[in-house]
Amino acid sequence: MTGGQRGPDLGVCYYPEQWPEEKWAEDAARMVVLGLTWVRVAEFAWALIEPEPGRFDWGWLDRAVETLGNAGLKVIMSTPTAAPPKWLVDLYPEILPVGADGHVRKFGARRHYCFSSPVYRREAARIATALAERYGRNPHVHAWQIDNEYGDHDTVHSYSPAAEAAFRDWLRARHGTVEALNEAWGTAFWSMLYTDFAQVQLPNQLVEEPSPTHLVDYLRFSSDQVVSFNRMQAEILRRLSPGRPITHNFMNQNTDFDHHRLGQDIDVASWDVYPLGNLIHGRLPEALKQRHLRTGDPDQPGFNHDLYRGVGRGRVWVMEQQPGPVNWAAQNVAPMDGMVRLWSWLAFAHGCEMVSYFRWRQAPFAQEQFHTGLLLPDSTPDQAFHEVAQVAEEMRAMPEMGPRGRAEVALVLDYASRWALAALPQGRNFNPSHHALDFYAALRRHGVDLDIIGPETDLTGYRLVVAPDLVIVPEGFVQRLAASGAKAVFGPRSGSKTADMHIPDGLPGGPLRDLIDVRVTRVESLPDWQVETAAMGNRRVTLRRWRETVETGDGVLARFEGGYREGAPAVVGNDRARYLAGLPDAEGLGLVLTDALDWAGVAHLPDLGDLRLARRGGVTFAFNFGPEAVQLAAPEGARFVLGGPVLDPAGVAAWV
Amino acid sequence: MTGGQRGPDLGVCYYPEQWPEEKWAEDAARMVVLGLTWVRVAEFAWALIEPEPGRFDWGWLDRAVETLGNAGLKVIMSTPTAAPPKWLVDLYPEILPVGADGHVRKFGARRHYCFSSPVYRREAARIATALAERYGRNPHVHAWQIDNEYGDHDTVHSYSPAAEAAFRDWLRARHGTVEALNEAWGTAFWSMLYTDFAQVQLPNQLVEEPSPTHLVDYLRFSSDQVVSFNRMQAEILRRLSPGRPITHNFMNQNTDFDHHRLGQDIDVASWDVYPLGNLIHGRLPEALKQRHLRTGDPDQPGFNHDLYRGVGRGRVWVMEQQPGPVNWAAQNVAPMDGMVRLWSWLAFAHGCEMVSYFRWRQAPFAQEQFHTGLLLPDSTPDQAFHEVAQVAEEMRAMPEMGPRGRAEVALVLDYASRWALAALPQGRNFNPSHHALDFYAALRRHGVDLDIIGPETDLTGYRLVVAPDLVIVPEGFVQRLAASGAKAVFGPRSGSKTADMHIPDGLPGGPLRDLIDVRVTRVESLPDWQVETAAMGNRRVTLRRWRETVETGDGVLARFEGGYREGAPAVVGNDRARYLAGLPDAEGLGLVLTDALDWAGVAHLPDLGDLRLARRGGVTFAFNFGPEAVQLAAPEGARFVLGGPVLDPAGVAAWV
Amino acid sequence: MTGGQRGPDLGVCYYPEQWPEEKWAEDAARMVVLGLTWVRVAEFAWALIEPEPGRFDWGWLDRAVETLGNAGLKVIMSTPTAAPPKWLVDLYPEILPVGADGHVRKFGARRHYCFSSPVYRREAARIATALAERYGRNPHVHAWQIDNEYGDHDTVHSYSPAAEAAFRDWLRARHGTVEALNEAWGTAFWSMLYTDFAQVQLPNQLVEEPSPTHLVDYLRFSSDQVVSFNRMQAEILRRLSPGRPITHNFMNQNTDFDHHRLGQDIDVASWDVYPLGNLIHGRLPEALKQRHLRTGDPDQPGFNHDLYRGVGRGRVWVMEQQPGPVNWAAQNVAPMDGMVRLWSWLAFAHGCEMVSYFRWRQAPFAQEQFHTGLLLPDSTPDQAFHEVAQVAEEMRAMPEMGPRGRAEVALVLDYASRWALAALPQGRNFNPSHHALDFYAALRRHGVDLDIIGPETDLTGYRLVVAPDLVIVPEGFVQRLAASGAKAVFGPRSGSKTADMHIPDGLPGGPLRDLIDVRVTRVESLPDWQVETAAMGNRRVTLRRWRETVETGDGVLARFEGGYREGAPAVVGNDRARYLAGLPDAEGLGLVLTDALDWAGVAHLPDLGDLRLARRGGVTFAFNFGPEAVQLAAPEGARFVLGGPVLDPAGVAAWV
């Protein structure tokens, strides 16, 4: 790992502290036989490492690392800061986070800390240092994970006194003077003027919504707190454990902090793949949820692989792969047999270097006892165990895949724009995470590979850049886009706010007007039951939830139909960029975006239905997310290196 | 305004403090050219007028008034008490309101004050006095607005220590002795007896609901606090600014305080007209919401015009007319082009003297940046600008309309009865605001003009009085009704509670029995999906959500059908009054109320569908709230003074 | 009552403190004429008995008891601890309960006390002692009720400092050492280790869910607090009022405390019968709610009669029978005329000794003024009065019914298992109270009489034992079941947790494996819209919300169909026991359970639809819960002792 070919590898999450020491060696041996090479440990082990203030009990963890390493496994060591011990909470109750309701969030589960607490930062540094000193040069420790799932349980946002103090400092640094803050927040509006930064409070429990700039600044501040907390630990690890890559395990399209910025401070991005719970809580209409109940949304895992590959600047792992039913969703369904294998190969196809399963063995106690593993609680193999064995065997037969490479199409996910939308959604049913996935899915259904990038990412080489919701266009973005030669498609609301969360001079469109002549004179959010339609040539595009009135001197590619402002532009554009004056639904996006692919000269296929294709190096993978077998249209002369031309449900094939 | 003909006039809400001073003169000039004569200012300007305790900065406002006045505009000056400055909150944190959840509601938006805070009352009086001393005799200041939208953001009800103390005083004044309170509240019921007023607490955060009399007393107290807070300011303005009418801008059918009582202390009622958000949050079934998505509920604006005309004892303004999409509803749709004109003429047709648009120019910053204005943020005209110009031109061609005059039909809205229903709804889907609008709409759909009155209003001259929910019949009401000779229709639950919120002796009906023989022996609230039917002659009336069993010696006009108590009376009556033993739905109300119109000798038309007619003086107006053009059935010899016999969607016509 | 034949009797709840003393004698006389023999008093009378600390006002209650007793009524005296007076709350604010939101729940309604408050326990003992000393040997006092409706308004669970202190003591007693607690709770899981019991907090307001064992221990603790609070009062009454049976009035299938354990400390169980509100809030799909809108769920009252008959070890009363519309449900509908009679006879048929109506006269004031009674507020008879008169008359003609006797089928309701499900529901739509009623209803629809028993109940004599959700199988249960010779049917999740809330060694099924070979390797919770199907012979069983994968060496009686794990066992079994690997819906349960009846040799009838039959002694009762008349299939030679062979809606018949 620390040199040469990177993966594909398999791994597992393991908790020696949860099992009798007698089992460790047998567990490690079975992991190796199964074909695993990586094992993550210790991310919730603080109280076991340091059972009382300053007294460390390293013995058990030393022996665990030794046992695992001697078996031939590479250990991913974790800093255990996601769950401070009770004695620490009792010593320093001020480290607990405070909810938006003003109540302290108590000890008893995990993530019970406020990112702004200086005491907690000191303590987190202390335990990270102790761990890094102990294991930083341990030959079995090949990588580090910092903390665990930042943002889980809505813990990025705390309303503690520490957060308030830190927020005031942050505002001072951002705005310089209170006059500048007043200007930015528009405090003249409702007599909200401040004369001192010390007057500013956190934006919870107000009579009515705060200034959106107040709110957006709080969201930015909260993101920065996560980034700096993480960087503090990364610096410790880098100093004390040179040469070992550092990661953090992200979650499904979480937007509570700027992952691109945090990604700068780690070596590999990793994320936790739980497609079935995300289906239940996700974007699809009920009929499609039913169709994909045990396969998950076909595009949710790929979206995140592509996103975190960008966050990791090319390097991405799966740290936790769902192995079976889990415990945390509204309902917890089983994956169809074969899906664990499918998801594993899907990860590799999207460029992941490693897939690690959560977890080795199902715990028969505590909160996650309904979360399955590779083994049942009685150590017999569960379904996933057999599927992982199959993957391991198939990996041995797979030719060198090579790197994933740059895609022709990039989709922009900008966290700052998401906060802008969160601060002023304007429609209660406006869900940009769902919209981004809709745009992504429309392209993926036509066989297109994508990169998901941040607005600062180098754009060179892309043929088409799709920005579903680039509300705040960063300085220089338009210039870099123009220079890249890529065509661009912007979703509605793009360019609609300045960095201070104002409407731009000259109306929305704002900086985009250097690319495309679009001036948005009116916006509407629409109830779920309202359908707008537009004619695009002789095709009909249906749009929902958002509609704009735009003026343009450029071309009009589609026009609204029906009683309201009939003939108004629905899609406008020139030879460099297009702008959507509404939110097409899934089918509408298919029309609009395949038209854009043709325009940009990107090859695509007819609608693939439940099938998804992904290319990595010279290998093309196919995945069946549907309930029926599919006949593949592999090119003449294709040689199957995995499976064959008929793909059963949950089936995977690959050819070169 | 201060004499002679009153309106029709146009106006606008303007915030000089939100724009560079260089723009003021141009803005003022454009307002005048557009045809506006009134301009409201300063209702959120406290922190700009008094940037620190006791230091006043009058200069900018002096110059703004001067600029506007010199351009020919009449200024409506506002007391800025809806948004106290941060320094005031920091000096006196006890002025903040406390929510029903027991948490202080923080600074950062608006309406962050508790009506019961003696400190805030002192400070409000101080700033109102300072403003009135400064501008009370300013020749450009022609009217005053006190505060802004009492009740917005649920701010009438506070659970602060100040509110608790004031509530105890209020109870002492109302009940005299704690024994009387115990009797009224029925504290013998659950061992709830008090021995001292000081033991009584506010009715939030109880284990289970409080005594309904406890709750109703709290709602009455809260209303009284608003009334006395307003009166305190009105007295200051009357003293220091003689001859200028005083107004307050009310909201859509808010029932958190007694508008009729507050109306006694002002000279003109005004209200804020936002039909589209009210459609989304309103009473109509989904199919009708869809039909009227961009025109709004055809009856919501008229209802409030008629209501506040009564509250203003004949004088009513529109202070804020929606000019396009706004920002606060669940979804914010655009009005169909033409609707701003339609709403303007509708207001005049319902007797409004003035229509003022909110706002001159859309703000590109702060909370309401999605709230449109007459101008876009870049000062170019938005759709409403053009429609206002058209209205201004049409006004010049309109003959003198004369006063609106007394209607033949009055609908009673009694705030005390609404609190009674809020305290004991008995069905979670029982929404009296919706029901009142349903009754109103059934009559308006048949071309009937109405007055909406309070229970103390003089009844002389009405042919028909409709009381959808006069739960508590005030002393003397029945006598005045009998004396007036008007026929009356009472909705279910009328007469069902005494002033102390008890069931009347002799059962519900109570004081109504002096008019009509009705004894309610049973009431039922019904789930939304349950439909009851009654036969009224050979017509079928469907009823929902509420049904009663009544005994009567008077006539039975309709009888229930179906399995439960078949044949029981559904509508009963004599030659003076009728009583409904259930809640007919929209169609059922059409049958029941047109029958009552015939009985009362009030002329009416067949169902008008999307069309609404309104008469003012000699002029009859017609408004099309539907998606299709309508052919008007204007009388022979009618002369059109606006539009013609074919009414397009959003169309307006008028004839004499 | 205190000897000889027990019932059937009628009674009523009466509140002399709510009415002028002049009315008492007349009320008492009318009760006797109506045929009532029991009258419950004083359960909310503390503040009237002890208006200030230590000063007792016994006079009114002495006279009330005297008046009622002299009229010939037997008084059920109540301890008034459900509603402590305001002066007590003001003296000791710490007695108030604290909600899960961390806020004190205020005085002003009822049940405003924390079971863990030592001060409140002392005060409750003091008032109970005073009452028992006063009335313990009063010749008119024939029984006692302790407190009122434990658990109403979610008051079993308090998060006060007193509860926290008591919880720590409870944990010390249960676990002995903190190491044992750590083991049981699995605190190694997320670094949740404790080093001292004093560190443990109540499981509210955490960042994420607590350990399920933490939660289950809190639920057990809370139950124990209710049991010991009740026992404390029972001991006082037993000592000071010998020979009078003690009861408590339970609620519809409340599972917040262990009713079987509390039942050990009382002599008769009683419960409060409100079928219509329970229909609205209950398990049935909308179409059946509509069908039974005014008759209620046909099985909800019977379920509770059978349950509380077991809790009372054979003795059960109805303490509060709904007499008409009530006040507390989302909607409050009227019972069809005849239903009060039907419910009364239903109670007797299910073995109740006494049916007492709530209440004598509708109160025209306070919280429950929409709760009807036998009399209207003006003392005229309401519908129920006439129906009770009919019941009284019919009772005189009814032959001796004899005891209800042991049923052939027992359904197990285990409170500890319910807490296990509450702590780890795994599906948000998993509602075990509904499921238990579904199982019960499927059997009742086929004419089967049941006992509802606890897991400690003697199983001798049953042919079939049905355990819908015996999650935690108590020690010895399996042995006693085997010894009894009864066949058993276990619902899914049975045997899935140990007493410490862990997955059992060898996987779920756990201790059941001594009866049946079942090893659950996978569980799934399913969204409401997902339907699974299984083939059982040539019949199709549909299942919802829960599905398991089981391994068995026993027989497979039904197998899943469809795309996921087709052919997997859905029902498995041997000659002693069957296990359901999913939750059949109503129809599916009919198939599965009638098949089990045949297997167990229990006679049953075809689906009875809206009809229900119940046997007591030699008498068979029939009840029509439907909207259409039903022709009864009474056996040849049956002699009707009530009604006849045609049963109108709400009709009752009985034959011998």
Ligand SMILES: [Zn+2]
């Ligand atoms: Zn709170």
Ligand SMILES: [Zn+2]
């Ligand atoms: Zn407003």
Ligand SMILES: [Zn+2]
């Ligand atoms: Zn009750």
